[in-house]
């Protein structure tokens with residue numbers, strides 16, 4: 001096959017909009033000169049038409065969606081996709097609990113401080129009273145009289 | 147038909163109220179697609195049905211043209227959807243579900259063609275009578291059956307499905323240059339085989 005014919009067939013594999021003006025001119029001029037390549041071009045157009053005429057326009061049966069859904073349910077595909085959900089829920093619950101605890105701990109001091117003018121609470125007062133009612137410690141007597 | 151210029155005052159309110167909320171919201175089909183994929187991941191069967199319904203026609207049609215058998219095409223498309231949902235974790239961009247499931251379907255078709263090539267060819271045409279004469283369709287099927295699966299698929303995607311070189315390349319997972327050279331080879335072989343087949347037909 002001549003080099004020009006090879007080049008013609010190579011360029012024929014491109015879409016027209018992909019080719020430069022020079023390449024398109026070459027295709028036109030070569031087809032005018034070469035009968036074999038002209039036949040090749042006609043065959044290629046015929047091939048495209050033949051394949052187009054044999055297209056099967058089949059959209060599938062009405063029940064197609066139901067059938068796919070049934071298969072998905074039976075093979076438990078969605079359950080497997082869904083495994084992360086309970087795990088995420090558990091993680092979120094734990095995180096929320098930890099955050100709540102942190103909040104409680106930081107907003108209430110662990111050891112309460114007493115200011116000088118603080119009055120004792122009722123509970124503390126009872127404790128003081130109890131302490132005061134307790135028997136006083138025996139004082140040292142001067143019993144040794146001799 | 148209601149014209150926009152007819153919509154004034156109360157009519158505008160009535161019209162807006164009659165438009166479903168989803169159709170106002172759905173401005174980006176890819177974002178909508180991503181939403182459906184997300185809902186499917188969360189176990190929403192309605193979202194799954196919507197995804198199947200959106201893509202089934204394209205998958206079945208392509209599979210029917212590659213395999214030349216509408217019933218087998220439905221089987222393959224069903225298998226493709228199942229595989230896509232099962233392997234949804236592999237989908238990095240939820241907006242790309244369409245090409246994800248389409249690629250799976252095309253690969254399954256090629257697998258079936260490879261198996262078929264190892265088996266003796268059936269002589270009866272299996273497709274329903276559609277456009278083109280039945281003789282032409284039988285000849286096309288006969289010639290396609292003689293092409294290797296990759297060449298056959300390239301030819302069908304380009305000539306029957308009218309895809310661009312880039313789309314064929316993306317679907318088959320090969321560079322555009324490879325598509326062009328495969329297409330060139332496929333056309334040459336188809337042409338040669340077609341000439342032989344038509345001569346045989348004439349001699350009967």
Ligand SMILES: [Zn+2]
Pocket residue numbers: 004005006008030034035036037038
């Ligand atoms: Zn030539």
